[in-house]
Amino acid sequence: AQSVTQLGSHVSVSEGALVLLRCNYSSSVPPYLFWYVQYPNQGLQLLLKYTTGATLVKGINGFEAEFKKSETSFHLTKPSAHMSDAAEYFCAVSDIGTNAGKSTFGDGTTLTVKP
Amino acid sequence: DTGVSQDPRHKITKRGQNVTFRCDPISEHNRLYWYRQTLGQGPEFLTYFQNEAQLEKSRLLSDRFSAERPKGSFSTLEIQRTEQGDSAMYLCASSAFLAGGEQYFGPGTRLTVT
Numbered sequence: 400a401q402s403v404t405q406l407g408s409h410v411s412v413s414e415g416a417l418v419l420l421r422c423n424y425s426s427s428v429p430p431y432l433f434w435y436v437q438y439p440n441q442g443l444q445l446l447l448k449y450t451t452g453a454t455l456v457k458g459i460n461g462f463e464a465e466f467k468k469s470e471t472s473f474h475l476t477k478p479s480a481h482m483s484d485a486a487e488y489f490c491a492v493s494d495i496g497t498n499a500g501k502s503t504f505g506d507g508t509t510l511t512v513k514p
Numbered sequence: 515d516t517g518v519s520q521d522p523r524h525k526i527t528k529r530g531q532n533v534t535f536r537c538d539p540i541s542e543h544n545r546l547y548w549y550r551q552t553l554g555q556g557p558e559f560l561t562y563f564q565n566e567a568q569l570e571k572s573r574l575l576s577d578r579f580s581a582e583r584p585k586g587s588f589s590t591l592e593i594q595r596t597e598q599g600d601s602a603m604y605l606c607a608s609s610a611f612l613a614g615g616e617q618y619f620g621p622g623t624r625l626t627v628t
Binding site for chain 2: 403408431433435440441442443444445448450489491493500501502503504505506507
């Protein structure tokens, strides 16, 4: 069984500050890992993904995440927060390879950006 | 590519009534997923299809829930004899097989059971 733990249900940063959202996963097989963003009353939008290869992945809107197998982590970062980054962020894991089907999501982290 | 669409966006129903939601995936995607999301939680997997075949169904899904994808295109999710606990956002997503696993989500259908 797979699981995802997002540490901190709420994170607040000042505009221009570093954003760090934490995600740890559990998987019995090499995982695919994802970060999604959700704005109010909208569906989820993919920010970035890790499948294989380079462990530092870059996504949209200046976000990046690093896959650390030894720590079973996939933390999301952005060097400088913008007001428009305020949203809810979800980390997800799914099975690798041909059985890549359902995703298991964390409970989300709400990011607040203060002016 | 117009993205994943869901209809209706909002549904208010009385306890005991049946409701049906529709999802139209991205046209070239052969996988389609249904999730349920409640306030303060991440999406919870309900079921998924590859083409018209329903490949997996969550054990948490009661017999009151049924989903179909008859021609491998759009899908419907029906909830019979709704309960207040069914109030949630129902999300549909689609993906292309072997394309890397990322799913493209629709805007969701918010169900309120009174």
